[in-house]
Amino acid sequence: MTNRSVQLQLGLGACIASLFLIFVAIPGWVASPTNVRNIILSPLFWPYVLAGLTGLTGLGLLAVGWFTEEDGVPLNDAADKPHTAWLRLFGLAAIMVVTMLLLPRIGMVWTSMLAFVATAFTVRTRHPIAAVICAIVIPLVLYAFFAHVAGVAIPQGHFVRLP
C-alpha cells in the first residue's frame, strides 16, 4: 500500500461510513423523544454533526489522495512470508474469539493459560519450555493479586475452582 492508495482508501471508507451513519445507523439506532422542539438539543444532533464531519474528512482525504502523485513506495514493511503472516493474524483472531467463549465457562485462569500458550506458539517463540512455565505462573500470580489483594471476583468457571 502506498501513501496515495492509503489516502484514497481511507477517504472512500470515511465517505461510505458517513453515508451509512446518516441514512442507516443514526435513524435506526439513535432514539430521540418526539417532543424535542429544538434540533440542537436533540440526541440526534451530535451524531449527525459527527457523521457530517466524517464525510468532510473523507472528501478531504479523497481530494489529497487524488492530487498526490503515485510514488510507488510501500507505507508498511512487508512481512517475510505474507501468507503465514495472515495465518498468524487469523490465529490471534481465533484465540480472542475462543477466549471470549471460554472465559465464562472454564474461568479466567485456565483460559489465560491456554491463551498464553496459543499466543506464544503463534508468534513462534524460541523458548517453548519457558513459555509453558510462564503460561502457568503468570495467570496464577495475577489471579492471586486481583482476587486476594484487589478483591476482584475473577470468573472461576464451572469445572476446577481455585481458592
Next chain:
Amino acid sequence: MSFIDSLLAGLALVGNIEAFLALGAGVAIGVIGGAIPGMSATMAVALTLPFTFAMQPITGILLLLGVYKGGIFGGSIPAILIKTPGTPASSATILDGYPMAERGEAGRALGMALWASCTADLISNLALIVFAGWLASFALNFGPPEFFTLILFSLTIIAGVSGDSLLRGALSAVLGLLLATIGLDLVYGTNRFTFGSPDMMGGLNFIAVLIGLFAIPEILAMAWNPTAHLGKTRSLGNKWVTFADYRRCFRSIVRGSMIGVFLGSIPGIGAAPSAFLSYSEARRKSKNKANFGKGEVEGVAASEAGNNGVAGATLIPLLALGVPGDVITAIIIGAFMVHGLQPGPMMFVLNVDIIYGLFIGLIVSSIFLFFIGTAAIRGFKYVADIPKRLLIPSVLVLCIYGVFAVNNNIFDVGVMFAMGWVGYFMMRYHIPAAPFLIAFILGPLLEDNFRQSMLMSGNDWMVLFRGPITWFFWTVTIITVVAIIRAGYRAARNIGANRLKG
C-alpha cells in the same frame, strides 16, 4: 486554606511508606517498560493502571506518574544502545546518542541523558506547581460556553499535531468522538447505538478502549512480523559522563526544559516535537554545531531535556482544566475517574490535599529517577534479553485481567479485543491513535458543555461568544486551524516541487 496548610495537608497524605514505595516502583516499572524495545511508556502506564484500583487514590496516581516519568527516560536507553526509540519522544536522542554508542561512549551518552532528564523533570515539576494553581484559579470563572470553546481548541491542536497527516489525525479524532456517543443520551436518557445491550448503556469502558488501542495492536503487529524487534545492543563502553560535561551542556538543558514546559503545557503537542525543537535550538546556539549528528553529547542533553521538560508540564492542563495534554495524561485522567476524582479547577478547591500530595510526589520522583535510572543503565542488557515473544503473551494475559477488573465484566474484555483490531487497522493505515483516545475522553465533555450552554441561553448561539475567554479560545482555535492548513499546504507544495526537480 493557606499555602502552608495545603502543603501540610499534602504531606500528611503522601508522608507514608506506601506512597513512596508506589512512586519508586512506578519509576522502576516505567524505566523498564520504556527501555524494552517495542513496549512504550504509554503501554506501561496503560498496563499498570488496573493495579491501582485496589490502592488509595493518591498512591495509585503516584504509581502511574512514576511510570510516566520513568518511561520517558527509559525510552532513551534503547534509542542510544540499539537505535530504537523506546518512546516516540526519544527519536531525537538517536541523532547523537547512537553515534556516541558506536564510538564506545554509550555510557557517557546514557549518563548525560539521565542527568538532563532529571534536571528537566525538576524544572517541569516546578513549573507545574507554579502555573497549575494559577491557571485553576483563573479557570474557576469558566462556565459551559468557556469549557466548550476550550475543549474545541484542544481538539483542533490534537488533530493537527498527532501525526504526519492532518486529515488522518482529524479522521482519528472524529472516530473517537463518534465512539464516545455510544450509551445513554446525556440530557434525555435515550439510547444511542446501544443495540439494546445493557452493557453498552453506560458507554464503552474507557480502560477497555485505551488498552485495546495501545496494547493489543502491538500483539497483532508481533504476529504479523515476529522478528521485527531483533536488534544489536551496543556495550556501555568505559567512558562516563563527567560534571564538566554537564556544566558545558547546562545552558542547553535549561533551554530545552523551558521549551518542554512551554510546549507541554499546550494540550496535544507532546514530547517528540519538543525534543526536536530543543535539539535544533541547541545546535543553532552551540559552539560545537558541526559535531551535532555525529555524536555530540550536548545534542543528547538537549533532546532529553526537551522531552522530559514536557512530563510535568502536560499535567498543567490536566490538573487545572481537566484537559489531557497528551495520550499518557489521557490515561492518567482515567485513573482519576476510576478513583472518583474529576481533574479540573474544582479539584483545587475540593481535593487540595491530593493536589499538593501529587506535587510533593512529583518532586521526589525526580530524585527516584536519578537513582533508578543509574541502575537501569547498567542493567539494560538484562532487560533487552527478555524474549519479546514471551513478553507479548504476558501482555495479552495482563490486558485480560486488567480490563476485566475495572467493572468485573467480561463484555469489557470483548470491547478491548475489538478496539485492538481497530487500533491495528489504524496502525496499518498510519492513522494516529492518540487523537482517537483524547477525542473519546473529550467528546462527552464537548457535547455536554455545548448542550448546557444552549439550555442556559435558550438556544441562543451568541452564548458561545459571551466574553473575552470564549473570544480568546475562538481566536486561538482559528489561528491553529489556519496554521495547520497552511503548514499542510506548504508541505504538499514542497513535495511537489522536489518531485519536479527530481
